[in-house]
Amino acid sequence: MKKQPSSPQNAARYPVGFAPRTSIEQVEEGHEFAPKFGSDGLVACITSDAGSGEVLMLGYMNKEALEKTIITGEAHYWSRSREVIWHKGATSGLVQEVVEMRVDDDQDAIWLRVKVSGSGASCHVGYRSCFYRKVPIAAERANSDALMFVEHDKQFDPVEVYGDAPNPTIL
């Protein structure tokens, strides 16, 4: 990937240049961004709160969502249930401002550290994190294997925010 000229105009150049994947050394040890999109055209994206470190959600990005996130500095995903580009917060106002983007060793996963505006929630059910329930493991299962709620209060009322939009959860 060529070094960009140091002008803000060029920084916003679209589309973002993704490098072709040429060797394991290039992908793992190099400085070229060469993301690997799966057979479904998507790369997984972990999103955590930049302040607390709490994992907020796991989303997916297609090429366009990844480009938009890089250019705007706000998280965009591909909604697998609605099959559209999804600017997180466009409906709810809970925009995720990206503080840092990282990529993993084989470049098939993205990690975003974000600041969330408004109530700070990222989950369509109304909780701060989508991971609001704990699964008992090992000795914890002696008493019960039921899920335990780690968050007890919703940050917003989903009906108020999303109205009658279809629920993205698929059975």
Added chain:
Amino acid sequence: MKKQPSSPQNAARYPVGFAPRTSIEQVEEGHEFAPKFGSDGLVACITSDAGSGEVLMLGYMNKEALEKTIITGEAHYWSRSREVIWHKGATSGLVQEVVEMRVDDDQDAIWLRVKVSGSGASCHVGYRSCFYRKVPIAAERANSDALMFVEHDKQFDPVEVYGDAPNPTIL
């Protein structure tokens, strides 16, 4: 899912009972663990350091890997490149002890908070986290869009630890 009798023997009962998925309310608001495995039989798993909150890796689990993780309290994954159950640390000694397991709203993603033994590394390239490189975004791209190394020193020598085992990265 039935409440387990309170005996450690039963806590280790195998296989773990996963509930059928019957309604959005059950999946999102309930206490039953009803994970959704994709068409490839896998569920995504985010693994972070329980102390620092740093995201270490994104792995995948099939039903057996998820069951083994729940029963043993040590992270097991499905290796998509080697197509085997993968007890993390079996080769390297860098076992991931699960401090907490969480599940997300629609139950198609797992989050493990772990303590890593030995050098504390979780990445086959030798770094602590697989996410050892930062991707410049928005105004950061004005100077360069090259990946930046966030970790500078490897925690172990991959050749020493893995010998001539095939590299899991697929181009």
